[in-house]
Amino acid sequence: MxxxxxxxxxxxxxxxxxxxxxxxxxxxxxxxxxxxxxxxxxxxxxxxxxxxxxxxxxxxxxxxxxxxxxxxxxxxxxxxxxxxxxxxxxxxxxxxxxxxxxxxxxxxxxxGIDLSGRAGADELPFDEKLRRLHALFKDGILTAEEYEREKKELLDSN
Known part of the structure; x- marks a missing residue:
């Protein structure tokens, strides 16, 4: 504190x-x-x-x-x-x-919470984006193809 x-x-x-x-x-x-x-x-x-x-x-x-x-x-x-x-x-x-x-x-x-509306998903650290993407796959929200495609895009963008 x-x-x-x-x-x-x-x-x-x-x-x-x-x-x-x-x-x-x-x-x-x-x-x-x-x-x-x-x-x-x-x-x-x-x-x-x-x-x-x-x-x-x-x-x-x-x-x-x-x-x-x-x-x-x-x-x-x-x-x-x-x-x-x-x-x-x-x-x-x-x-x-x-x-x-x-x-x-x-x-x-x-x-570290910003309520001004400026903070978005793009401002998340790379590892957090990857974790969230994997969590969506594990929870069954993304298919294996969607997960691999999104993961590839994320890895290529970094």
Whole structure:
């Protein structure tokens, strides 16, 4: 299987986005922890409420922005929808699509299957043509005379 290299910049962006989400999650969760620790304590309530509200907003912001940055790192700019070039998107998403079964055209390319209509029987290697001709004779589709005639033509053409 053909393995693609993911650029170090994209890997760094992916991990940076994940780190942002972790920090955002911790900030957001800290609001609940401090709220429980100060339950029933109304001393300096206004200042604490503003502080916890800002931490909650910053945490949610970091979670969202980190998710976007991580997605761009994972799929590339084109794969995440920032660049609307289908070929660039296919290149960006290719390593991940391979993990989930692969892009159909990549799988066909790797298998050597050409669906463009250009590949015909004339493009088969000589030995494969000979094998197929013999298989037709063995299966009774060709008579002995037809087989010998076709085999002679094939040998003369090569």
């Amino acid at each position: 053909k393995r693609r290299k993911i650029s170090p910049e994209r890997k760094a962006l992916y991990y940076f986005g994940n780190a942002m989400m972790v920090v955002g999650g911790l900030l957001f969760a800290s609001v609940f922890v401090t709220g429980m620790m100060n339950f029933g304590n109304f001393r300096d309530f206004d200042r604490r409420a503003r502080n916890e509200g800002m931490r909650a907003l910053a945490g949610m912001g970091l979670l969202i922005v980190g998710g976007v940055v991580s997605s761009i790192g994972a799929k590339g700019a084109a794969g995440s929808g920032l660049v609307l070039d289908p070929e660039k998107a296919r290149q960006d998403v290719e390593p991940w699509s391979r993990m989930t079964g692969g892009v159909v055209s990549d799988a066909l390319d790797e298998a």
